[in-house]
Amino acid sequence: MSKIKTQSGFSLVELLVAISFISVMIVLIVTVTSFNSKSKNVYEERTQALLYAMEGVEAVKLIAWDSLAAGDYSVNISASTWQLTNGSQILAGQYTRNINVSDIYRTSASNGHAYGQITDSGGYLDLDTKKIIVTIDWPSKTGDDKQEIIENYIYRWGAERVSQTDWVGGAGQSIWSDETKFFSVDAGVDYSVPGIVTLQGFINWDEATTTATFDTLGNFDDNHVYEENGVAYLVTENNPSGPELYIIDVNNIYNPFQLGSLDVGDSVTSIVVQGNYAYISTWDNAGELKIVDISNTSSPFISGVYDLPSNDNALDIAVSASEIYIIQGAKLFSFSINNPDSPLYLDEISVDDNATDLYLSGDYVYIATQDSSKELQIIEVTNPAILSPIGQYDLPGALKGTDIFVRGTRAFISTQNNGSGAEFFIFEVSDPSAPSLLGSYEVNETVHSFSIVGPYALLGTNFLAQELIVLDVSVPASISLVSGFDLDGYVLGMSANCSVIYAATSSNIGEFFIIFTEVLDCDYSDVGVLESSTFDTGSDEVVYNWISWTGTAPIDTSIRFQIATSNNINGPWTYKGPDGNNTTYYINSASEFINYTAHENQRYFRYKLYLDSLSGWRVPILEEVTISYTTYP
């Protein structure tokens, strides 16, 4: 009975609770549904807006640069091109597109070119960068006003470069077509050797004599010499009780005298001097790479040491502005010398057999090895931390390379005695991945080392009667013997300029020789001027970015450039320097900004090269000149 009695219907309160609970559920569901529907609309509208915004950003890239003054624009396709109109536009009846173009300021400027960080206030107007802001506004179906913004920086993009590395084609070319030719030249310029342009000179080898010798302590062979600005740095094999590094003043070629010396502790094989430091490769198993502080030539001291992994002897070293390349056994190592006292290991690469000598030229290290199947190897060092082999050449027979040198687009390599075959080879390396043999010379003996001066190769041979021979290598296909010298010992390393040869030898009487060609100034021209052909950049919306060159300009010599531009292919050509006047010159080899306003929007250009030598026996050599320019679009 109690069971039955408890049965009852819903009370009003229960009903109200149930209804309110359910209505809350309903409200929640309705809210979620309407939110979903809104987000679907927003997603659809945003996709559409994004496409319109992207279209705007892309279209601006095909607008003539000079039309892009700061302001608000719209774009439309008309006659297959994008046309720029002032003011915003309405797309598909609801999307308002506004393309805003604004100017950019940067923190630094040089010769009219702004560079460095973009800055909000102050700074220098960068005429080659614009900021593009595309704004899309639309009233959304959801009831709100929505907005989508894309920002982009555009540049006069795709800088182009034009380089000249060869001038042998001769004068008379008005319009740039043959890359080995130029427009005009005066009598002072010598362009006969491929890969370089220099001043005319003359060396009379018949008059050459030894002017002085210098006896290093004991009877230890001198391995190498490096001469720079009147100071010779001489390194020898291990002298257990004396120095292996000598610093000698050779300004007076008749009376060299010692400035200082250093006991390195083991045999030194090679030396390169840069700034206040000398970088040497040694046999020292506890540190094959040594760095000597020579800021005070009378008391040099070892400021840095790096112990290469194996105990093989390091045989040669090359130095660029910020890296060292050194060979040890069958390996090439690269080091960063941003801090010269503590070289930082970057990379190493195997060359398969003993490397004997290396030469750094541009982005490539050329290595002479004892690998009979690839005596010449070329390693690309564009990124010094990633050494990669790029080219090689197999000399005939099983030869062992002894020395290597590169000038312009030519590589020279010498080898040990090759019986009845040649020991001296010349290669064309304009394409480092495929060196091609131009010529060779049968010396009949081992070549210990060699040096290239003007059109001559000086070979240190294993002949007892002619330890030093001079070859004319101006025509590689027919190399001819010019002269020979009888020294007291074999020439193991040398450094030479137009008229003076500094030779490190195995003689016991005086290991260090200075040989003078008795031609006081080699008759080098004081000045030489070369004017290039006319180059067509293809657009009258063009700016000229920078000029750089590679080559050597020893003390008392200079390599200078001026640029002339015109909108007429026939000129006139008014040559100007960095400040826009004809009295200044581009002299920085690394790269120098070309004056902006003086050459802006001038379609054609020429460069003028000025070579100078005040000393008469030193000569500037230009190997390559590059000019960067940008056209838009």
Add this chain to the structure above:
Amino acid sequence: MIVLGKKIKLNEKGFTLIETLTYLFIMSMLILIMSSLMLNIFNTRKMMISSHRVHDNARFIVNYLNNRIHNVDVIDDVSPQPEILHFYQLPGTRFSISAENNDLIFRQVEDIGAGFPDQSTAEVISLNSANINLDNLSLTSVTDPLGSTNQGVRISFTLSIGSVGDKYGYLQKTFTTFISLR
């Protein structure tokens, strides 16, 4: 009788007719509302899936083409046949996009010198999903101010999903954008 009386005594506190009617009315209303809401949710979901598929495809296609075309060197021909775009990257890689059987087809091959491009060796990549149809691909070549042709291409295409009779699953949208060579 007492026992019988107890057994057959009626429960006088049962549902009244009014109570029953009210209950039935409220319950039916609730069921109606709930089911229509459920249907609504289901349909919205269907619409959202369609919408997202179409717009995701559109974004992917435009981004993919943007990426490819920004990295090529030359747009070779914007319409050798209707609805085909050929472009290539130096030295030897060649690309094409074309509308085929309601799909946007991307091909990439190494140039083997046998015409352009040798399509038979190319792997066919469809840029849209299987359940999306692509129609009306239209390509317009754009010339730069110096008069160089094929410096950019205006691309317009229509994407659709579902069958036309399907009120909530069907969606058709046309997309237009422009991509320059750089």
